[in-house]
Amino acid sequence: MFATRNSLKLAARSFSTATPQQSKVAVLGAAGGIGQPLSLLLKANARVTKLSLYDIHNTPGVAADVGHVNTLSEVTGYSAKDQDGLKKALEGAELVVIPAGVPRKPGMTRDDLFNTNAGIVRDLAQACAEVCPKAKLLIISNPVNSTVPIASEVFKKAGVYDAKKIFGVTSLDLVRASRFIGDKMGKIVDVPVVGGHAGITIIPLFSQVKGLTLSNEERDALTHRVQFGGDEVVQAKDGLGSATLSMAYAGARFADSLLRANSGEDVLEWAFIRSDLFEKEGLEYFSTYVKLDKDGVKEILPLPESISAYERELVQKAIPELKKSETKGASFVA
Numbered sequence: 357m358f359a360t361r362n363s364l365k366l367a368a369r370s371f372s373t374a375t376p377q378q379s380k381v382a383v384l385g386a387a388g389g390i391g392q393p394l395s396l397l398l399k400a401n402a403r404v405t406k407l408s409l410y411d412i413h414n415t416p417g418v419a420a421d422v423g424h425v426n427t428l429s430e431v432t433g434y435s436a437k438d439q440d441g442l443k444k445a446l447e448g449a450e451l452v453v454i455p456a457g458v459p460r461k462p463g464m465t466r467d468d469l470f471n472t473n474a475g476i477v478r479d480l481a482q483a484c485a486e487v488c489p490k491a492k493l494l495i496i497s498n499p500v501n502s503t504v505p506i507a508s509e510v511f512k513k514a515g516v517y518d519a520k521k522i523f524g525v526t527s528l529d530l531v532r533a534s535r536f537i538g539d540k541m542g543k544i545v546d547v548p549v550v551g552g553h554a555g556i557t558i559i560p561l562f563s564q565v566k567g568l569t570l571s572n573e574e575r576d577a578l579t580h581r582v583q584f585g586g587d588e589v590v591q592a593k594d595g596l597g598s599a600t601l602s603m604a605y606a607g608a609r610f611a612d613s614l615l616r617a618n619s620g621e622d623v624l625e626w627a628f629i630r631s632d633l634f635e636k637e638g639l640e641y642f643s644t645y646v647k648l649d650k651d652g653v654k655e656i657l658p659l660p661e662s663i664s665a666y667e668r669e670l671v672q673k674a675i676p677e678l679k680k681s682e683t684k685g686a687s688f689v690a
């Protein structure tokens with residue numbers, strides 16, 4: 357991966373190596389299973405000029421360790437023990453990535469994490485709304501289908517809400533879909549994934565992959581594998597948590613897209629955001645194709661006309677699930 361100092365290539369895409377403008381990125385939950393490798397990948401990204409790590413404990417060690425990686429960014433670490441540690445971590449942040457919270461154990465759904473993680477995300481979002489209201493929030497903590505509405509409601513209450521800047525990170529679903537199809541195609545291609553980030557709300561759009569032909573059985577099996585890819589890792593880790601390394605990779609890739617957009621590049625991404633696409637159905641949040649610019653979401657693109665009848669049906673099935681989760685999140689703050 358660290359082939360040369362100037363080329364950090366990861367799969368089909370690469371992280372930025374261009375000389376950056378000033379970009380401070382804060383990671384909240386930085387000492388955790390995702391937080392540590394994610395912080396490492398952000399340290400390796402030349403677009404990050406300041407990396408600010410926060411966790412309730414163990415952050416000084418992670419910051420000291422990551423801080424020895426020889427890129428020019430400055431690394432600071434704060435924990436809950438430091439006076440105003442969270443505030444200091446957030447001051448001047450352009451991007452705030454949030455992987456704070458508990459992960460699943462076998463037999464749990466992501467929604468089972470709500471009771472613990474909803475409060476964590478609410479409180480961290482509250483601090484962001486106070487200290488860096490213009491920062492882009494990248495929410496990894498599960499259940500994403502509820503934690504994004506939670507953060508949004510906190511920002512609304514604080515009077516600083518900008519729907520263009522609050523993102524649920526669903527990029528692990530895209531990474532998985534791309535990887536699983538990679539075996540079939542013998543090369544890595546991008547696979548769109550829309551909807552949300554839990555079970556049947558995760559909808560891979562295999563119909564959009566040029567040159568891919570699947571039998572109905574293959575399509576069903578691959579769709580199921582993408583939808584329940586998280587469970588595969590939870591079971592394999594056998595009580596020790598959920599995906600961390602692949603999530604760090606996917607999260608760092610998503611952060612890089614926002615940093616690229618911030619420096620003027622036209623960037624296309626898939627993200628779970630506030631969207632009017634299903635307004636008629638009363639749904640507020642949906643992961644879809646977006647154009648990014650320095651202010652966050654520049655344009656939300658509709659679902660491709662050419663998606664299959666099978667995929668349309670999956671979208672219809674996901675809508676009530678997504679609605680339940682967003683209502684649960686929004687009511688928690690209300």
Ligand SMILES: NC(=O)C1=CN([C@@H]2O[C@H](COP(=O)(O)OP(=O)(O)OC[C@H]3O[C@@H](n4cnc5c(N)ncnc54)[C@H](O)[C@@H]3O)[C@@H](O)[C@H]2O)C=CC1
Nearest residue numbers: 385387388389390411412456457458459496497498528603
């Ligand atoms: N969006 C996605 O695709 C994915 C989301 N996740 C979710 O990410 C979250 C974190 O997962 P892991 O890193 O494996 O868990 P972990 O338990 O290894 O790490 C979580 C970290 O959050 C910290 N933390 C807890 N409360 C905090 C607070 N109030 N402020 C700051 N830090 C706090 C903990 O001290 C810990 O270091 C889980 O909710 C998990 O379900 C995991 C994989 C994929």
Ligand SMILES: O=C([O-])CC(=O)C(=O)O
Nearest residue numbers: 460498528586587598599
């Ligand atoms: O499955 C989990 O709980 C973690 C997660 O969101 C994923 O791996 O997609």
